[in-house]
Structures are given as structure tokens and as C-alpha cells.
Amino acid sequence: MMPPSAPRGRPRDSRAHRAILAAATELVTDVGYAAASIGAVAARAGVGKDTVYRRWSGKAELVYEAVFTEAEACPVPDTGSLTGDLTALLEALIQEFSAPAAAAALPGLLADFAANPELQARIRSEFLAPAKDGLVTVFERAVQRGETDPNVQVDLVLDTLAGAVFFHIGLVGVQPSQQLAAQLAAIVGRGIETR
């Protein structure tokens, strides 16, 4: 394949791009996901709505990038036990889901993703992909230690962990306790251990 001779369209104005992402994060935190319209985000960023729509197809994609894709990738935990590793993964997930902008955005954002087949397909392939990569590594080590068997259904375990954290914190609105990660790891982790 030939290398592209020049980028198509105008070069991305990264200052405007960053201003829009910051405005989206602030606005979602301040007024909630439903009230954070593209027009309000554009006004807060000091750009026109067209500038936003040239970069994102809609509010869900913009808010998703603003709130989640800036998060630092955590190293995969390696505590020496399946329960320890799951606790560490859950701690990261709880921290990510309970950050103010994420907590404000998540229920409405996921509802918009679920209502659109093209976006829904990206929940597993993009939104959950970093967490799945970590879980796969954790399970490979657990299989080597004989703690679990190779047939564990990673996607279903991930939906259980993410669903539990989302339901408990994002929907019901419980303030996560210090023990939450360990408690969830005990509920789920022992269920996938080899006896």
C-alpha cells in the first residue's frame, strides 16, 4: 500500500479539539448528560457547532471520548492470586466509573450507545476492550497457577464485573466503600475458581 500523500481535509486543530473535550467534560459534570447539548458544549469551548460536528458524529461519541479515552491505561495487576488480581481490576473500574464526569455521563451515555446499533456494537469492541485485555491476562496467569480452568467465559465475567459496578454506583448511586472491590471479587472470583 502506498503511504497517504497528504491528510484528507483540513489538519485537525488540536487546540480546538482539546477545548471541546474539556468543555464536554465540564458541562456533563455540571448539568448532567441529558442537558449537555452539542450547542452548549460548543459555546463553552468558544467554537461553532459545525466545528464539533466535523469531529464527532454526535453527543455520545464526543462525551465518550471526553470522559473515557483520556484515562491512563493501568498496568495489568499481578498480585499472585486470581482474587487479588480481580480486586485490583475492580478497584480501577470503580475509580473510573465513580469519577465525577464519568458518574454523571455513564447512564445516559450507555443508553445512547444501546439505542444505536452502530454505537452498541462498539460497547464491547472499544469501551470494554481495555478491561477485557486485562482480564484475559489475569485469567491466563490463573490458569497457569491452576486456579481456574481455560474455559472460563471472559466476556460474561467482564459483563458481570462491569454490570455490578455500573448498577451499584452508576444507577443505584451508592457511594463506593473501601471494601467494595474486595467484596465483589469475593462474590465473583470464587465462582470461577477451580475447586
Add this chain to the structure above:
Amino acid sequence: MMPPSAPRGRPRDSRAHRAILAAATELVTDVGYAAASIGAVAARAGVGKDTVYRRWSGKAELVYEAVFTEAEACPVPDTGSLTGDLTALLEALIQEFSAPAAAAALPGLLADFAANPELQARIRSEFLAPAKDGLVTVFERAVQRGETDPNVQVDLVLDTLAGAVFFHIGLVGVQPSQQLAAQLAAIVGRGIETR
């Protein structure tokens, strides 16, 4: 206390009430939660918007009643084992969450509940209350059989079960397999068994 001498306001027109609930269920199934406005529900039911607003404070409460409170109460399962009982409870939850109107309504409905503190407080006290009652009975029997200990955190187990089913079916959009309830009961149930 004296019995009320007469109902306050005009008596509820139960035919209109049922027509509005049926219209809400149909419309959510046909066009999705976001597009099912109160105006569109009223038009389909052949009533004015005022008639809807006299009965429900908003779309979330109307759709919640239309989609969920008509569901028949299931008897609490009593299979003789914790895993068997959890599997039966999960089967009912999966069936409830994957019914067409519920699947169409749930992500947007829960997002609206989560965004409003007064409605959010009702997720646990109303929406999850029947499932919790069943779970409490199942755990009481499991404690008597020595399968689990009395300190199991019922709310957290319930959030895990409901969150897993909601995330897997409602958000990611997986068509539930025949084995899903048993698989989730194995992942979660063994985690709360006494060893």
C-alpha cells in the same frame, strides 16, 4: 382514622389509564424509549397530554409502570440448592429484561431514573424490591442448609445479578442463550457459598 368520605378529585378513568399504558408499551417497542414522547403516547391512546400528566409526573414513571409493574409476580423458587434457586431467579430476571418492551425501554429508562435523585431513590426501593424479596427468602433457606453464611450482602449480590443481566442483554445487546442463567448462577453463586 375516619374513612375518607369520598375520593379526592375525579375518579380514575381506568379505561383511559389502561389505554395510555398500552400505548406507552407499544410505542417504546416500536420507536425506542428516546423517541416515545408523552405527546406521541397520548395521541396513540386517543387522549390529551393533560390526561397523561394528571396520572404520571413524566415519561420515566409512565414507561416504568407500563413495562414493569404489570409483570406477574413469580413464586420464590425452592429447588433445594442455592445454585438452583439463583438459576431460577436469574431465569425470571433474564425473561423480564429481554421482553421486547423492557429491552427497548431499559437503558433510557434507567438513565432517566439515575439522573433524577427522587426517581433514583426508587430504583432500589421499588424497581428492585420484588427481586430482593425473592433473594432474601432464597438466602434464608441457604443459610438453614448451611450453604451460605448469614452475613451475605443481599443488596450487593442483587446489584451483581441485575447488573450482569442488564449489562449483557440491555446494554451490550447479547441475545440470551439457554445456558445464561446457569452460567451466571455458577459465576456468582459459588462465590457466596460457604466452603
